[in-house]
Amino acid sequence: MLISHAHFDHDAGAARIKELTGAKYLVMDADVPVVESGGKEDFFYGKTPDLLYPPAKVDRVMHDGDTMKLGDTLLTAHLTPGHTKGCTTWTFKVQDGGKNYDVVIVGSPNVNEEYKLVDNAAYPQIASDYEKGFRVLRSLRCDVFLGAHGSYYGMAAKYARIKDGAANPFIDPVGYKDYVNEREQSFRAELAKQQAGVR
Numbered sequence: 360m361l362i363s364h365a366h367f368d369h370d371a372g373a374a375r376i377k378e379l380t381g382a383k384y385l386v387m388d389a390d391v392p393v394v395e396s397g398g399k400e401d402f403f404y405g406k407t408p409d410l411l412y413p414p415a416k417v418d419r420v421m422h423d424g425d426t427m428k429l430g431d432t433l434l435t436a437h438l439t440p441g442h443t444k445g446c447t448t449w450t451f452k453v454q455d456g457g458k459n460y461d462v463v464i465v466g467s468p469n470v471n472e473e474y475k476l477v478d479n480a481a482y483p484q485i486a487s488d489y490e491k492g493f494r495v496l497r498s499l500r501c502d503v504f505l506g507a508h509g510s511y512y513g514m515a516a517k518y519a520r521i522k523d524g525a526a527n528p529f530i531d532p533v534g535y536k537d538y539v540n541e542r543e544q545s546f547r548a549e550l551a552k553q554q555a556g557v558r
């Protein structure tokens with residue numbers, strides 16, 4: 360069992376899934392305290408009781424660049440922090456119709472409502488972490504663009520365009536680049552606003 364990052368909408372069911380299936384849980388190092396505390400250790404949502412969930416034990420702590428094998432597929436965990444301290448973007452290769460494709464599952468490059476990018480005592484390096492995350496996202500080869508929410512990559516619209524004989528809409532290297540650029544501009548605009556003291 361893999362997650363993109365330790366927010367309730369991605370990890371709140373982990374303890375129950377482990378109990379039902381015996382799945383091994385693999386989590387990026389900096390998100391481990393959050394999932395193992397049921398969200399209490401989250402730098403932003405940890406004090407919001409409604410957003411806490413059953414703690415789940417991590418079976419393997421992942422580090423930036425670590426890989427894991429699922430069947431014949433080798434997945435690589437890239438640390439793309441900021442949204443959470445251990446936010447993870449997963450990559451792997453697939454073959455289809457005799458061609459190789461690079462797949463990217465984006466963790467999250469989003470600056471949530473009320474996130475403090477400046478003078479954040481709970482996460483002092485948050486702004487430089489987002490910058491690291493964007494450097495990583497820009498460096499990845501991407502043919503098939505996926506993400507932790509379908510809205511990142513226009514899942515529903517792409518699904519509706521799937522047709523026999525037509526190009527697969529999920530092969531979208533340009534859409535990936537555009538998305539990363541747009542999200543980085545949005546982050547930089549918010550950072551500039553907060554640095555100027557406008558809240």
Ligand SMILES: [Zn+2]
Binds near residue numbers: 364
């Ligand atoms: Zn999130």
